[in-house]
Amino acid sequence: MTSLKKLSIPLFEGSNGWAIAPEKTKNGKVIFSNDRHIGFSQPSVWYEAHVSTPTYEKYGYHLAGVPYPLLGHNRKLAYGMTMFENDDVDFYYEQTHPTDTRKYRKGDEWKDYEIIAKTIKVKDSDDVHFSYKKTHHGPILNGIANQVTGDRPISMWWIFTEVENKLLNSLYNMSYATNLDDFQHALEDLHAPGLGIVYGDAEDNVAWWAAAKLYKIPDSVNTKFVAENGKGLPVEKEYLDFSKNPQAINPPCQYVYSANNQPDSIVGMLYPGYYLPENRARRIVQLLESTNDWDKEAVGNMID
Numbered sequence: 001m002t003s004l005k006k007l008s009i010p011l012f013e014g015s016n017g018w019a020i021a022p023e024k025t026k027n028g029k030v031i032f033s034n035d036r037h038i039g040f041s042q043p044s045v046w047y048e049a050h051v052s053t054p055t056y057e058k059y060g061y062h063l064a065g066v067p068y069p070l071l072g073h074n075r076k077l078a079y080g081m082t083m084f085e086n087d088d089v090d091f092y093y094e095q096t097h098p099t100d101t102r103k104y105r106k107g108d109e110w111k112d113y114e115i116i117a118k119t120i121k122v123k124d125s126d127d128v129h130f131s132y133k134k135t136h137h138g139p140i141l142n143g144i145a146n147q148v149t150g151d152r153p154i155s156m157w158w159i160f161t162e163v164e165n166k167l168l169n170s171l172y173n174m175s176y177a178t179n180l181d182d183f184q185h186a187l188e189d190l191h192a193p194g195l196g197i198v199y200g201d202a203e204d205n206v207a208w209w210a211a212a213k214l215y216k217i218p219d220s221v222n223t224k225f226v227a228e229n230g231k232g233l234p235v236e237k238e239y240l241d242f243s244k245n246p247q248a249i250n251p252p253c254q255y256v257y258s259a260n261n262q263p264d265s266i267v268g269m270l271y272p273g274y275y276l277p278e279n280r281a282r283r284i285v286q287l288l289e290s291t292n293d294w295d296k297e298a299v300g301n302m303i304d
Helices: 167-176 178-187 279-289 297-301
Strands: 016-020 030-037 047-053 056-062 071-073 077-083 091-095 103-105 110-112 114-120 128-134 156-158 197-201 206-211 248-249 253-256
Touching: 016 077, 016 197, 016 206, 016 279, 030 077, 030 197, 030 297, 047 178, 071 103, 077 178, 167 178, 178 197, 178 206, 197 253, 206 253
Parallel strands: none
Antiparallel strands: 016 030, 016 253, 047 056, 056 071, 071 077, 077 197, 091 156, 103 110, 114 128, 197 206, 206 248
16 A cells, blocks of 8 residues: 555546436436545546537536546436456467477467567657567567566467447437436447446436446356467357346346446356455445435445
8 A cells, every 4th residue: 555655646446336217216217426546646537527509508627638537427318437357358378389489389380470569659758669570369478567477478369459449430329318218328329448337327216237348258257367279269259249238227126236246147157357355345235225305415335
């Protein structure tokens, strides 16, 4: 913790979000809450803005350079997010050719490493040049990631760089959605990093979705280990339809929540991840179950 406190950037420590259905609120309207647990900093992580035009209005929080709010609300709906914490990175041991270090083994063949060269421009200083090797799995981490030690090459596959990036499309559609169906459809384009999206609207709907591009993982594969050559998850993933993602829409308990916890499955499978302990999630459930007359002040006290 001493080292973490010395960092000049805010810490992404976790997040909470919940939406309470009208049956459990004093005024018979949905109450929505989201706390991203990101500390204040300069430059800021979040930029608060109320944008209003004749055809669009949204009050929300933006990231620098992103024109659509990641957390927002208008008179029709509100939405926020937590980190889903699913495992969407795979690591593989690579085998370099014993006499030709330019090649690595792919199945029964030897393939050339791809060499990627990068230049980083630095203000008032010299350019920084670096290069790394890449296989069909992804970049070799040795020499560019301090966490990887030893001479045995380890490569990394990450879904964020492997499928078409439609994040801005998704944020645009989320921002312009006018109802639950439109909003849910917008989430299908969120591929990585995985997010827990919490939602409430003026039509008395509450919902939560695990928004991520999930894929099938065989029972015998542990995604937290570095896979040997020819083992582990194949590079070509069998992606799941968004309808199989964990989600809850107007559940019988009349609330939804997310706290970086292991989600329940709707199709009888669990999704590997780095989920945080369930103490916050259990406390949210304990408090929300305790009464059916929630109001803004009570929810504010719950956040505190």
